[in-house]
Amino acid sequence: MIQDFTWIAIRDIIAAVFLASGLFFMFVGGFGVFRMPDAYHRLHAASKCTTLGITGMLLAACFHIADPIVISKAIITVVFTFVANPIGSHLIAKAGHHGGLKVWNETLKDELSLDKKDPTMSASDDITGCLDDNPDATHCRLTYPEDAREVA
Amino acid sequence: MTQSIVPMLIAAGDQAVHKVSPGSIRDSANPVESFMRDGIVVIVDIGVIAVALAIVFCLLRMLKGPTLVDRSIAADTIAMQVVALVILLTVRLGTLQFFDAVLIVSFLGFISTLAFAQFIGRRRSAL
Structure with missing residues (x-):
């Protein structure tokens, strides 16, 4: 066996x-x-x-x-x-x-969005300047020719 | 040109078939070996159905998914399940002709995931 x-x-x-x-x-x-x-x-x-x-x-x-x-x-x-x-x-x-994807409404904590709102954190939009309505934030975007044309 | 290439490909496939000795086509008088050989065939046959069901679930999510992120997640998962089907085919048939597709489909899935992430981040909208 x-x-x-x-x-x-x-x-x-x-x-x-x-x-x-x-x-x-x-x-x-x-x-x-x-x-x-x-x-x-x-x-x-x-x-x-x-x-x-x-x-x-x-x-x-x-x-x-x-x-x-x-x-x-x-x-x-x-x-x-x-x-x-x-x-x-x-x-x-x-x-x-x-891109603004919504979390589930029973999610307990979303720390990345809290850090983005905190102006002392490095993920903040105030430090990186990556706001949607900021025309000078060329370093946040991909440097394609049409992007350069948009900023100029 | 093609008439000379096709027999060469078939001969290369035959060499690849005869080079390995997988368990699913092995003849043995040992009771444990023959039991496990039949058992692996049954597991593979059930697994093809399970992976096909999982692909159907992912396709439903791809139809239904409210945002573009859900659809790209479903596409990535379907690529991984195609890899799983290729592995099941290799184990069932015992040939090495399809095993290269594992690495290729993994690369394609990763690169398509990167392309979807670039597209979503560049559009600045996940919807």
């Missing part, structure tokens, strides 16, 4: 566990994007769940197909996902917050 658990069988058991957990996270991420009440909540569900889901499924592929090509590509993809997914989520959230 115990000698039936060869290395191939143990590898497949580990692959099944990782595959099931990765699929669980992927499904929960997709459902959370639909279900959550607010764009920030949806971003939370999407970024965490897709990162963990991709990682689990790539580890399952590594254990199931024990090949150097699969393992090297999976390591590259996992490192890239762990770097790129939080950066993308952070950029989307920051752009939405600067």
Whole structure:
């Protein structure tokens, strides 16, 4: 009985566990994007769940197909996902917050908007000068030719 | 030109198929190995349905989403779920022909997320 658990069988058991957990996270991420009440909540569900889901499924592929090509590509993809997914989520959230995206009405605290109203904080619009009606705030904008034409 | 390239591509695919020995096409008399081989096939078949349901939820959010931020979040999540479907296809078929698409679709999803963030921040309106 115990000698039936060869290395191939143990590898497949580990692959099944990782595959099931990765699929669980992927499904929960997709459902959370639909279900959550607010764009920030949806971003939370999407970024965490897709990162963990991709990682689990790539580890399952590594254990199931024990090949150097699969393992090297999976390591590259996992490192890239762990770097790129939080950066993308952070950029989307920051752009939405600067664009005036509303929070859920049961959100307890929005510290970035409090800091923007505080003139002593570095995120304040008074210090950075990034107000919408400030025509001299060229450093806040992307320097494209049509922007320069607008300011001039 | 194409008549000479297509058989080369098919031959390269056959080499890639025969180079690996995945568990889903492996014959074995060991009871635990054959049980786990069938179990992984069942998990993958259930997982394709689960990921397809998640894509449907994301498409509903993309139709319904009140702001542009919600739609871009749904697009990013759909890109990650396409990556998950490619991994499931690799595990189920046991070939390495589709595994390059994992890295490519990850790059495309990240770059599209950056483009959406730039677009939203440049428009200065999330609506």
